[in-house]
Amino acid sequence: MMPGFTGGTLDRADRLRHDVDAFAAAKADWRARLLKLAGDTPEVTEDGRLGWASLADTPDDAELLLLGLDGGRPHFVAHRPGERMPPVRSPALFAALDQLQAGEAATYAAARSLLDWHARHGFCANCGSPTTIFRAGWARACPNCGAEHFPRVDPVVIMIAEHDGRALVGRQAAWPARRYSALAGFLEPGESIEEAVAREIAEESGVPIGRVRYIASQPWPFPSQLMIACVAEATDDAITIDANELEDAMWAPRAAIAAALAGAPDAPFLPPPPYAIAHTLLTAWTNEA
Numbered sequence: 001m002m003p004g005f006t007g008g009t010l011d012r013a014d015r016l017r018h019d020v021d022a023f024a025a026a027k028a029d030w031r032a033r034l035l036k037l038a039g040d041t042p043e044v045t046e047d048g049r050l051g052w053a054s055l056a057d058t059p060d061d062a063e064l065l066l067l068g069l070d071g072g073r074p075h076f077v078a079h080r081p082g083e084r085m086p087p088v089r090s091p092a093l094f095a096a097l098d099q100l101q102a103g104e105a106a107t108y109a110a111a112r113s114l115l116d117w118h119a120r121h122g123f124c125a126n127c128g129s130p131t132t133i134f135r136a137g138w139a140r141a142c143p144n145c146g147a148e149h150f151p152r153v154d155p156v157v158i159m160i161a162e163h164d165g166r167a168l169v170g171r172q173a174a175w176p177a178r179r180y181s182a183l184a185g186f187l188e189p190g191e192s193i194e195e196a197v198a199r200e201i202a203e204e205s206g207v208p209i210g211r212v213r214y215i216a217s218q219p220w221p222f223p224s225q226l227m228i229a230c231v232a233e234a235t236d237d238a239i240t241i242d243a244n245e246l247e248d249a250m251w252a253p254r255a256a257i258a259a260a261l262a263g264a265p266d267a268p269f270l271p272p273p274p275y276a277i278a279h280t281l282l283t284a285w286t287n288e289a
């Protein structure tokens with residue numbers, strides 16, 4: 001199963017980012033399309049596709065960011081200086097994410113992460129001066145010190161531990177009732193993926209980890225994480241949770257996880273939503289047996 005927010009079909013058209021004339025021509029192309037967003041919520045058509053407008057709908061104060069080409073047709077999203085992405089995901093956004101086709105969600109993810117990055121990087125991290133957009137929206141430059149800044153991606157490990165045919169899943173207090181999912185945490189500087197997986201599991205659940213294997217990854221546009229899904233072999237199954245991170249953690253047998261993913265009424269917990277890679281991870285692990 002393909003992870004959510006992957007499988008985008010737009011050609012990212014890196015060549016246009018380096019060619020000012022070609023970028024100007026793309027903005028003048030009568031076929032060009034503008035992503036429809038209300039805050040950070042996309043308009044979704046009945047068949048699960050993103051809604052698009054013509055460039056005539058671009059707000060006067062907005063700058064166009066090039067998402068890519070589809071058969072040569074330019075696709076943009078509009079960034080308005082000073083406009084921030086909503087800090088909380090709304091019910092309307094969750095509903096839209098549930099309806100979006102996979103590849104469409106990938107285009108949305110790129111747009112949302114890019115908009116959020118521009119909104120938070122109006123000033124140079126090097127010298128504090130206001131920065132300007134270049135490279136068709138995929139960079140900002142500082143006219144004062146010459147520094148160039150590029151959109152960030154922040155790696156996060158997300159993982160289950162396995163022990164004797166069971167997987168370690170946990171829940172945070174803020175989650176919907178009965179939901180359990182994989183554990184997760186940001187990589188720290190100077191850490192490998194395997195080391196971050198072992199550290200996070202040990203910190204949150206007290207479970208010691210041996211070998212770690214990679215399963216899949218996905219972009220997560222709230223605001224710009226790269227989720228790296230792994231399975232870790234636990235060398236002991238005693239759980240000691242960190243109550244600051246988790247409300248509960250438990251070892252779930254394969255059959256229980258399969259029942260949760262299938263939506264069985266007697267399943268011991270509710271699984272993460274299908275567009276989250278934790279869902280992909282649990283599905284992959286269940287299918288391994």
Ligand SMILES: [Zn+2]
Nearest residue numbers: 124127142145
């Ligand atoms: Zn600067």
